[in-house]
Amino acid sequence: MIVENNVPLQPYNSFGIVARAQNLVRIASEADVAELRADPRWRDAPRFVLGGGSNIVLTGDVKPLVLKVEIKGLRLVEETPRAWIVEAGAGEIWHDAVQWMLEHGYPGLENLALIPGTVGGAPVQNIGAYGVELQDRFDSLDAIDLDTGRSFTLDAAQCAFGYRDSVFKHVRSGPNDFGLSGRALITRVRFRLPKPWKAVVGYLDLERKMGETGNFTPSATDVFDWVCAIRRAKLPDWRVLGNAGSFFKNPTVTPEQCADIIARDPKIVHYPMDDGSIKLAAGWLIDACGWKGKSVGNAGVYERQALVLVNRGGLENPVTGGEVMTLAKAIQTSVYERFGIRLEPEPVVV
Structure with a gap:
């Protein structure tokens, strides 16, 4: 060491x-x-x-x-009539792991292609995209308690997954609190990929791809390719234009709150949730407040997707964390003043 x-x-x-x-x-x-x-x-x-x-x-x-x-490794742990259980080291690049599974005949994560980051970060954030969240394909993970040095394993219930949330994002505040922020180092993650495989294509952009191609029975590889194409068209490559992906969580409101907003802004993008709440598109809210393409110093709002904040200074004159947070707070204020909604950042501020 x-x-x-x-x-x-x-x-x-x-x-x-x-x-x-x-x-x-x-x-x-x-x-x-x-x-x-x-x-x-x-x-x-x-x-x-x-x-x-x-x-x-x-x-x-x-x-x-x-x-x-930087823990590596990819392997099939078990195959049952109902699922493949695949394990990945926490240091594996997420997109590379998704691609490896697909190439080896273990589909199920194709909707999460091209999400930046590593495998170990995926359960922390409960990443999700195009109709699939990590919790939908999660089996278990191994981690080490940095305070005691002991290894432990958690299943989905113990991870307490929520929308872009998990037990790993919460600080332990008492003896009965299981918050693991700052305490746990994830070493390996196992995915339960259901059999038989079924395409998840209910998301609008994927429905459009089916219409454009005339392919209404896509394979897992087709969905993977479509997701990659959609993300590349909408989102900047962080290796070219620095960013942290979607900067704000999509807020949820009650049906009554949504109806009130629709009465004032009929075009607001919204999605009904299984629990009866309504999810609003944070990018639409930010765009409606006029932020798309605007900048504060070298921190800017991406021209193609208002949900993404970018580093306009590049490597020569890079953005500072202070500029990013100043822009983020200005956006939050605008959205609250217009819609009465508080946007919550996705990234961890260090």
Whole structure:
């Protein structure tokens, strides 16, 4: 185990924000965590777990010890008449893992193609896109309690998945609280991919693809290709234009609240949910407030999708975390003043 000092973090966050880790250690196996805990210099040090850096906004240098998760591995664990159980190391690139499963005959995650980040970050955020959420395909995960060094396994119920939420995003506040933010390092994730496979194509953009192609019985590869094409047309490649993907969660309101908004703004994009609530399109709300294409310093709202904030300064004059959060707060204020709705950011602010 080597602890690196004064490490640039610009390559490790998809926004391309310039920041440094005072100390960083690369975790390639569970043994690396054990070795770290055995070292008296680092056993009780504050820690920050870093995966693909696709869902964070760095507002300055990171003083806690950065644990850069780089655990690899992809394998079929079990096959039953009802599902394939596939395991992936937490350090695997998410899109590459989805593609590997598809190529090896294990479909089910194709709707989540091209989402940036690593496998370990997927359950933290309960990622979702085009009609599928991670919890729909989740089996279990392995993690290490950084306070005790003990390994443990969680199933879906124990992960307490919600909309872009999980137990890993909550801080433990009492003896009966199971919040794992800052305590758990995810090492491996297992997916339950149902058999027989069935295409999930109820999302509007995918329905359009079926109409355009005349293909109304798409294969998993067809859905994968369509999702990739849709995302590339709508969203910027973070390697070209730094961003953290969708910056705000789509808010949910009661039917009464939605009816009140529709009375004032009939064109608002909204979707009924299974629990009776109504989900509103945050991108539409932001666009309606006139933010698409606007900037604060080198932080901007993407021209093609108002839900995405981007780094307009590139590598030469990169955006700062302060500029990103100033823009985000200005957007939140505008949306609240017009619609009475508080937008909640998706990324973790460090």
